[in-house]
Amino acid sequence: MVKKYFYIVFLSLVLSTFQINAFANRDAEQGRSYFPPILMYHDIKVTPINGFDVAVKDFIKQLDWLAAEGYYSLSMEEFLDCVNTNRPIPEKAVLITFDDGYEGIYKYAAPELTKRKMHATFFIFKDGINLNLPGYPYITDKQLKELAANPLFAIQSHTMTHPDLSNSPKIKIQQEVSTSKNFIEAYTQKPCRIIAYPYGHYNQDVLQAVKEAEYEAAFAVADLGLMGYEAKYTIPRIYMGTIMSENNMALFKKYIIEYKNMPADAFKERFGELPR
Numbered sequence: 001m002v003k004k005y006f007y008i009v010f011l012s013l014v015l016s017t018f019q020i021n022a023f024a025n026r027d028a029e030q031g032r033s034y035f036p037p038i039l040m041y042h043d044i045k046v047t048p049i050n051g052f053d054v055a056v057k058d059f060i061k062q063l064d065w066l067a068a069e070g071y072y073s074l075s076m077e078e079f080l081d082c083v084n085t086n087r088p089i090p091e092k093a094v095l096i097t098f099d100d101g102y103e104g105i106y107k108y109a110a111p112e113l114t115k116r117k118m119h120a121t122f123f124i125f126k127d128g129i130n131l132n133l134p135g136y137p138y139i140t141d142k143q144l145k146e147l148a149a150n151p152l153f154a155i156q157s158h159t160m161t162h163p164d165l166s167n168s169p170k171i172k173i174q175q176e177v178s179t180s181k182n183f184i185e186a187y188t189q190k191p192c193r194i195i196a197y198p199y200g201h202y203n204q205d206v207l208q209a210v211k212e213a214e215y216e217a218a219f220a221v222a223d224l225g226l227m228g229y230e231a232k233y234t235i236p237r238i239y240m241g242t243i244m245s246e247n248n249m250a251l252f253k254k255y256i257i258e259y260k261n262m263p264a265d266a267f268k269e270r271f272g273e274l275p276r
């Protein structure tokens with residue numbers, strides 16, 4: 001009887017140790033709830049044309065709200081220092097990011113951010129610099145050099161030519177990922193530590209290449225993840241655009257305040273289809 005009791009106690013001790021370990025491991029993992037709300041902007045325009053534009057007046061409203069509510073905009077270095085050491089990220093922190101490098105980031109976003117001493121990270125692809133598409137002028141070399149010299153800002157990789165990496169051959173993926181890292185480092189004279197996937201698209205080969213090129217983290221759009229890879233290589237971002245901005249500050253606030261509890265499908269890549 002005593003012996004049987006001993007075995008039961010022993011067995012339950014062993015089981016609970018396993019359980020504790022399993023939970024400890026799960027806690028150590030950086031799931032989405034580890035990350036702060038990360039805003040993904042593209043262009044800032046006086047009058048938005050496309051779904052991913054945000055009007056200057058709305059952008060100002062958003063920054064003012066963040067400041068009034070006591071949110072701190074993390075620098076890319078502060079963000080990575082937390083991620084790399086698994087330190088918790090301050091509760092009222094956000095990360096402000098811009099993809100592609102349109103002229104609006106220099107003309108409108110940077111001055112408003114500077115006025116408020118807010119940090120931002122700009123994901124630039126090489127072929128976009130000096131590009132001039134109708135209605136969509138990109139940043140010039142001279143303007144980008146100025147942003148790169150501002151200690152509030154970080155310039156990071158968005159590849160060389162902005163391909164859909166998930167649809168590219170392995171060799172092309174490796175080239176885009178590693179060559180753009182070297183390019184950004186030579187351009188800014190600072191380390192290139194993060195990449196944002198064009199269109200937010202990635203697959204196993206993309207993640208492999210990003211790890212091999214020694215990026216410390218990577219940003220996507222949708223909240224998908226990939227089995228077997230750390231969440232820091234598939235970090236979802238909040239899609240900022242006309243619907244999000246013209247709206248309805250209400251939706252903006254909801255994403256920031258309820259970020260950790262937002263359902264995964266709230267992070268889909270969208271052009272004007274966000275739920276109200």
Ligand SMILES: [Zn+2]
Pocket residue numbers: 099100158162197198199
């Ligand atoms: Zn892009």
